[in-house]
Amino acid sequence: QVQLRESGGGLVQAGGSLRLSCAASGSIFSINAMGWYRQAPGKQRELVAIITSTGSTNSADSVKGRFTISRDNAKNTVYLQMNSLKPEDTAVYYCNANLRSRWNGPEYNAWGQGTQVTVSS
Secondary structure, rough: EEEEEEEEEEEEEEEOOEEEEEEEEEEEEEEEEEEEEOOOOOOOOEEEEEEEEEEEEEOOOOOOOOEEEEHHHOOOEEEEEEEEOOHHEEEEEEEEEEEEEEOEEEEEEEEOOOEEEEOOO
């Protein structure tokens, strides 16, 4: 099994910055992509940003220019640098990884427990 451990969430004033980290550990053969999703109260979960094994990235229009996703493949870790935070960024942020635990095993998604990000006005 795989465990995703998130850190870096918290309370920050509007205009401030936070850096989220997510490290995958356990039975890992390969990771195809890692990313971040978020869910605000009363809203559906939405994609924030993803990064593939080849380094290509995709992010939501609402965070372009403010958030940057990066990775450290040696550590199976993904980061989300969040700058110019807005109150509407307040949400629970979830780490996601699409991976295989064995070379001939299935691809599947693993999820972190979520970390709260609160941006005050």
